[in-house]
Amino acid sequence: MFVKAKNLNLDTPKTKGFWLSVFSRLARNKLAMTSGCIIVVLTLLCIIVPMFSSVAYDKTDWGQIMQSPSAAHWFGTDSLGRDLFVRCFIGGRITFEIAFAAAFVVLLVGIFYGAIAGYVGGKLDTIMMRIVDVLYGIPFLFFCILLITLFGNSMALSFVAIAAISWLDMSRIVRGQTLSIKHKEFVEAAMISGVSNFKIITRHVIPNLLGIVIVYAALTVPNMIVMSAVLSFFGLGVTEPMTSWGLLISDGAQNMQAWWLLLSPATLMVITLLSFAFLANGLRDALDPR
Amino acid sequence: MLKFAVKRILVSIPTLLAIISLVFFLVHITPGNPFDGERALSPEALKSLMAQYRLDLPIWQQYLLYLNDLIHGSFGISMKYLGQPINSLLFPDNMGGFWVTLRLSIYTMIIAVPFGIILGAYAGLHKNSWFDKLVVSSNIFFTAVPTMVTGPLFVLILAVTLQLFPAGGWGDGDFAHLFLPVLVLVLAYSPTIAFVTRGSIIDVLNSNYIRTARAKGLPTKKILFKHAIKPAILPVISLLGPMFAGILVGAVVTEQIFTLPGLGVLTTNAATNRDYNMIMAITILGSILTIVFNIIVDLLYMLLDPKIKQ
Numbered sequence: 001m002f003v004k005a006k007n008l009n010l011d012t013p014k015t016k017g018f019w020l021s022v023f024s025r026l027a028r029n030k031l032a033m034t035s036g037c038i039i040v041v042l043t044l045l046c047i048i049v050p051m052f053s054s055v056a057y058d059k060t061d062w063g064q065i066m067q068s069p070s071a072a073h074w075f076g077t078d079s080l081g082r083d084l085f086v087r088c089f090i091g092g093r094i095t096f097e098i099a100f101a102a103a104f105v106v107l108l109v110g111i112f113y114g115a116i117a118g119y120v121g122g123k124l125d126t127i128m129m130r131i132v133d134v135l136y137g138i139p140f141l142f143f144c145i146l147l148i149t150l151f152g153n154s155m156a157l158s159f160v161a162i163a164a165i166s167w168l169d170m171s172r173i174v175r176g177q178t179l180s181i182k183h184k185e186f187v188e189a190a191m192i193s194g195v196s197n198f199k200i201i202t203r204h205v206i207p208n209l210l211g212i213v214i215v216y217a218a219l220t221v222p223n224m225i226v227m228s229a230v231l232s233f234f235g236l237g238v239t240e241p242m243t244s245w246g247l248l249i250s251d252g253a254q255n256m257q258a259w260w261l262l263l264s265p266a267t268l269m270v271i272t273l274l275s276f277a278f279l280a281n282g283l284r285d286a287l288d289p290r
Numbered sequence: 291m292l293k294f295a296v297k298r299i300l301v302s303i304p305t306l307l308a309i310i311s312l313v314f315f316l317v318h319i320t321p322g323n324p325f326d327g328e329r330a331l332s333p334e335a336l337k338s339l340m341a342q343y344r345l346d347l348p349i350w351q352q353y354l355l356y357l358n359d360l361i362h363g364s365f366g367i368s369m370k371y372l373g374q375p376i377n378s379l380l381f382p383d384n385m386g387g388f389w390v391t392l393r394l395s396i397y398t399m400i401i402a403v404p405f406g407i408i409l410g411a412y413a414g415l416h417k418n419s420w421f422d423k424l425v426v427s428s429n430i431f432f433t434a435v436p437t438m439v440t441g442p443l444f445v446l447i448l449a450v451t452l453q454l455f456p457a458g459g460w461g462d463g464d465f466a467h468l469f470l471p472v473l474v475l476v477l478a479y480s481p482t483i484a485f486v487t488r489g490s491i492i493d494v495l496n497s498n499y500i501r502t503a504r505a506k507g508l509p510t511k512k513i514l515f516k517h518a519i520k521p522a523i524l525p526v527i528s529l530l531g532p533m534f535a536g537i538l539v540g541a542v543v544t545e546q547i548f549t550l551p552g553l554g555v556l557t558t559n560a561a562t563n564r565d566y567n568m569i570m571a572i573t574i575l576g577s578i579l580t581i582v583f584n585i586i587v588d589l590l591y592m593l594l595d596p597k598i599k600q
Contacts, residue, residue: 138580139535141543222434249439256450277434
């Protein structure tokens with residue numbers, strides 16, 4: 001008689017101890033924790049400031065053109081008399097939205113592509129990785145601009161275009177990790193017990209990729225922020241009167257006499273990017289103690 | 291050696307062909323054509339335009355003709371500047387287009403590579419000194435913060451406030467005009483080179499054969515220059531292949547910051563005017579450069595690595 005599958009405990013063992021120790025290691029890393037807090041605070045500010053501000057981000061005031069920072073306008077005003085403080089945070093909101101959405105797509109595509117290629121192996125793996133190699137040969141910026149030119153310029157499309165060219169690294173990393181997980185005993189045991197491939201990938205392989213995925217996610221979000229900002233320099237992506245950090249910086253770069261136009265969004269962006277870098281470093285150390 | 295080189299070049303041809311096909315079919319299968327947006331054209335004028343750009347032919351014929359053009363070194367005709375060959379826009383006789391981007395990238399490589407290697411080697415030799423910490427933290431900073439933020443900040447400080455350099459423009463390619471763009475690019479890429487060199491120097495110095503050389507009583511200078519440098523440089527060389535693609539794109543972004551008349555302007559114009567042929571040409575040109583540079587790096591690696599040489 002066969003033992004019914006439901007009587008076997010095929011679940012992955014609960015690794016609570018591992019995640020707890022990861023968290024306690026991360027909590028001891030002051031730089032990473034501060035960075036994490038900064039990211040949370042900035043994200044909240046980007047949500048709250050435009051909601052509760054007394055002036056709208058696109059409210060023009062011809063009497064207040066190019067004012068330097070003051071009590072009324074903390075970050076000054078731009079060439080149309082709009083309040084830069086509100087614009088910086090609504091721009092941050094858009095930037096975060098694009099970055100998180102693109103990073104989510106990148107992780108999803110990269111994980112499944114890499115896990116399938118690594119797990120199935122053989123010819124499929126060769127073909128899938130050859131495709132990645134070919135895409136690597138195209139300078140990403142030009143390809144991204146090509147996609148936006150073809151499918152039209154909108155915020156939604158620009159994040160799809162960014163995501164479409166950024167999943168390559170993720171898929172390579174996941175593939176390598178999958179190859180090593182594949183030969184672990186518990187996966188072989190699951191294979192022998194007749195668990196379907198799809199289920200092994202989703203139940204056993206992907207949960208074990210979580211560590212590397214978390215670290216890479218913390219690196220992908222700032223990359224997406226930079227990509228969307230670079231597109232703004234080419235007049236693509238977000239368009240006026242809506243704004244993003246990239247657009248604000250590119251505006252500021254054209255009006256150097258008004259230094260606050262450049263310094264305010266640039267400072268916010270530098271703080272954000274560095275925070276993500278330190279957080280990713282801390283996560284890597286916490287997940288892989290050596 | 292020659293066999294390896296030939297093989298390496300032959301292997302990259304299918305990759306290039308795949309890229310060209312991907313770009314071509316992506317552009318031509320997408321509905322709509324670049325003349326949709328033009329002011330209402332008479333049917334005859336539209337027809338002659340379509341014929342001029344071969345858009346009336348079946349797609350496989352267009353594809354083969356495009357490949358034929360590429361083999362003969364032509365990127366076709368611009369769809370914005372009607373009738374003007376793309377080659378004359380990309381490779382103008384005076385300084386502009388591709389030449390600007392290429393010069394920026396080459397200057398960056400020539401300065402950033404030795405600069406990064408020297409800094410990294412020094413940091414690796416003096417591990418945990420203040421200089422080492424500076425190299426490590428500047429790597430974190432400049433990998434996190436891109437040229438599109440550092441560039442305008444440098445312009446604000448050095449050009450607008452201190453008036454040391456012009457804020458933008460090509461001038462006649464003189465030192466003053468090129469200093470800031472090249473500085474921004476060098477600062478963006480040399481910390482990574484330094485960081486990799488530092489790591490590999492530390493690894494090499496801990497290896498057994500260096501310990502042997504030390505035990506034999508060889509002077510430190512001799513150990514460094516005879517035994518340590520070559521193997522320590524190898525990881526740096528394999529880094530340069532992917533880095534070149536980054537520098538090319540970085541140069542294009544830097545052109546936008548400093549308003550230099552390079553590929554950046556052509557890309558922006560092509561994107562806003564939906565000049566499909568132009569943007570295809572730029573994408574393919576970028577891919578060719580990346581692939582060629584990767585071949586050069588691989589060959590260089592082979593020359594230096596005794597394991598592959600045999």
